[in-house]
Amino acid sequence: MLLVALAWRSLRNRALLSVLTVLSIALSVALLLGIEQVRVGVRESFAGTIKGTDLIVGARGGTTQVLLSTVFGMSAPTGSVSWATYERWAAHPAVKWAVPYALGDAHRGFRVIGTTAAFFERYRFRDRTVTFVAGGPPTTDAEVAIGANVAERLGYAVGSEVVLAHGLAAVSFAEHGAHPFRVSGVIAKTFTPIDRALYATLEGLTVMHEAEAASGGLMMGPPTAPTTGPAPITAFLVGTKNRFETLQLQRELNEDRTEPLTAIIPGVALAQLWQTIGSAEVGLRVVALLTLLVGILGMCVALYASLEARRREMAVLRAIGAGPRTIVGLLVLESALLSLAGALAGTALVYGGLAVARGPVEARFGLALQSHALTSVEWGILALVVGAGTLVGLVPAWRAYRASLADGLAPKL
Numbered sequence: 001m002l003l004v005a006l007a008w009r010s011l012r013n014r015a016l017l018s019v020l021t022v023l024s025i026a027l028s029v030a031l032l033l034g035i036e037q038v039r040v041g042v043r044e045s046f047a048g049t050i051k052g053t054d055l056i057v058g059a060r061g062g063t064t065q066v067l068l069s070t071v072f073g074m075s076a077p078t079g080s081v082s083w084a085t086y087e088r089w090a091a092h093p094a095v096k097w098a099v100p101y102a103l104g105d106a107h108r109g110f111r112v113i114g115t116t117a118a119f120f121e122r123y124r125f126r127d128r129t130v131t132f133v134a135g136g137p138p139t140t141d142a143e144v145a146i147g148a149n150v151a152e153r154l155g156y157a158v159g160s161e162v163v164l165a166h167g168l169a170a171v172s173f174a175e176h177g178a179h180p181f182r183v184s185g186v187i188a189k190t191f192t193p194i195d196r197a198l199y200a201t202l203e204g205l206t207v208m209h210e211a212e213a214a215s216g217g218l219m220m221g222p223p224t225a226p227t228t229g230p231a232p233i234t235a236f237l238v239g240t241k242n243r244f245e246t247l248q249l250q251r252e253l254n255e256d257r258t259e260p261l262t263a264i265i266p267g268v269a270l271a272q273l274w275q276t277i278g279s280a281e282v283g284l285r286v287v288a289l290l291t292l293l294v295g296i297l298g299m300c301v302a303l304y305a306s307l308e309a310r311r312r313e314m315a316v317l318r319a320i321g322a323g324p325r326t327i328v329g330l331l332v333l334e335s336a337l338l339s340l341a342g343a344l345a346g347t348a349l350v351y352g353g354l355a356v357a358r359g360p361v362e363a364r365f366g367l368a369l370q371s372h373a374l375t376s377v378e379w380g381i382l383a384l385v386v387g388a389g390t391l392v393g394l395v396p397a398w399r400a401y402r403a404s405l406a407d408g409l410a411p412k413l
Helices: 002-013 014-049 064-071 083-090 116-120 146-154 202-214 243-255 267-276 280-310 311-319 324-365 378-392 396-403
Strands: 056-057 095-109 110-115 132-135 143-146 179-186 197-201 237-240 261-264
Touching: 002 014, 002 324, 014 267, 014 280, 014 324, 014 378, 056 064, 056 267, 064 095, 064 237, 064 261, 064 267, 083 095, 083 237, 095 116, 095 202, 110 202, 116 237, 146 179, 197 202, 237 243, 243 261, 243 267, 261 267, 280 378, 324 378, 324 396, 378 396
Parallel strands: 110 197, 143 179
Antiparallel strands: 056 237, 056 261, 095 110, 095 237, 132 179, 143 197
16 A cells, blocks of 8 residues: 555656646547447447348349348339239238338438338337327328428428429429428437438329329320329338248248349348448557557656656665565556556546537437447457556666666766
8 A cells, every 4th residue: 555655646746747648548548449439339320220120122133232222211222113012922921011112202302202101110220119209100192201300401390391302312403393292290310311211101102293294294205194003112121920930031032033022131231231331440440559559658658758857766765675676566556557547537538528429429420329338348448558558667667677776876866
């Protein structure tokens, strides 16, 4: 305890240098832990975009393209799936439920999706269901439900009139004005692509195009007779009665000889996509580790540099009976205390920063950053910091050990 008290007083006497050293380590630790916390949070948010759906079935194409076009509203779908094919597979003995999904046009840059009421009952994200802060899902061909971001940016509420447009551009000169929609409900914030979409009924999209054709708008040829039955869909979501049947059903869907299909397992597809786009995290970790290394080396330099000013102090300690081991222990303990203080301060910075930045990040980027308890990797990082910082103290300690008592008491000091 005497050695700890002596180390603490020594650090307190050099308060400015000690604070700067702790700050440099804290910033390095905060960067390293912050990257790890954000990485885990982003990955959980990414993987939680869709839950509870066993299969996504679309026209024949790549796994990533089916996932991006259906779940994230990005990329163009490879084709369409006929309504007859959807009904045939929805009646499969292994299928518990199926939800049709049709990518429509857009409204001021936001994607429009045609589906049924079952979507709002079956779709899961991070083990949560889709809820409404006002109104409810569309029930007629003239209603549309809107995501939270759509409502916020466009100032819409229940009852607002919405005119869909051709294409995905924010500004369009080809609007479906012959069949306007009315907002039936505003979906609660989900921090998923749902927030940036509008949801109409399949019949609504069909009637909209029929009305436009009848009025002569957006036509490339002579008017056509109204279509009978639902139009083709982009994809459909499937829930199986038994999870063990998912792989067998996926194989059957992919081998459908009536219509070429691609069935993907969302969790597997999301993991594959993350491996593709998540490689940047390796670079961030390398930068953070290098920053941490610079911080620890800075502590070593600070301790070594201060040793020259403390040679008389070391000599006095030797003169009153402190042995070489005591001197070494004192310097190593000071280094350990600085490292520990830096690690604790860095951890506090991370959790404080996440608490402050959570709201703006969620509002701006749609990422639900949830702080979590330190993982084994993060505990390992903290142990590495404290351990490396302690070992760094051996460098000035070795120098002090070699300094002689006569050198320390020399008049030139």
